[in-house]
Amino acid sequence: METPGPADNPVILDWAREAGLSKAYSSDAVPWCGLFMALVARRAGKAAPAKPLWARSWSRFGIASPAAALGDVLVFTRPKGGGHVGLYVGEDDGAFHVLGGNQADAVSITRIAKTRCIAIRRPIYRDQPASVAPVQLTATGAISANEA
Numbered sequence: 001m002e003t004p005g006p007a008d009n010p011v012i013l014d015w016a017r018e019a020g021l022s023k024a025y026s027s028d029a030v031p032w033c034g035l036f037m038a039l040v041a042r043r044a045g046k047a048a049p050a051k052p053l054w055a056r057s058w059s060r061f062g063i064a065s066p067a068a069a070l071g072d073v074l075v076f077t078r079p080k081g082g083g084h085v086g087l088y089v090g091e092d093d094g095a096f097h098v099l100g101g102n103q104a105d106a107v108s109i110t111r112i113a114k115t116r117c118i119a120i121r122r123p124i125y126r127d128q129p130a131s132v133a134p135v136q137l138t139a140t141g142a143i144s145a146n147e148a
Contacts, residue, residue, distance in 0.1 A: 008027050009028050016035055018042065019042050024053055031102050035052070037073065037087075038052040041061070046123055048061070055082065056075060060121075062123045063122050067120070073120075073121040074086055074087070075119035078116075079146055086101075086103070086110075087099045090136065092138060092139035094113060095111040097111055100147070102147060
């Protein structure tokens, strides 16, 4: 979770070091959904896209997929510009359920309207796991309007 005020959460700054992004990322006041994804990609042995701190850069990760499935990277527009990125964990009729960083200043699962999704990207697998499939969930909780 982000540290309120001028202090920074040392865990988030450690993620930047582990992901090799500490020169570009120095404060948890900076949006960190792309940083979280860069850390996940690194730990999974996958290369992050160029400029991984920019959420929309993830629209060039892996390969395009026509439909979302477990583990896919989803890229979203944000109401005032920019973007947001996270991992698909499921969906209901109107929203994707997204595991991501910087969602209410924490790592969490949040419902984001499907209409905001601008890219569905699948990691390149040598042998795609059988679990890479759509997951239908019940709609519970509010739909996020701004993930900051």
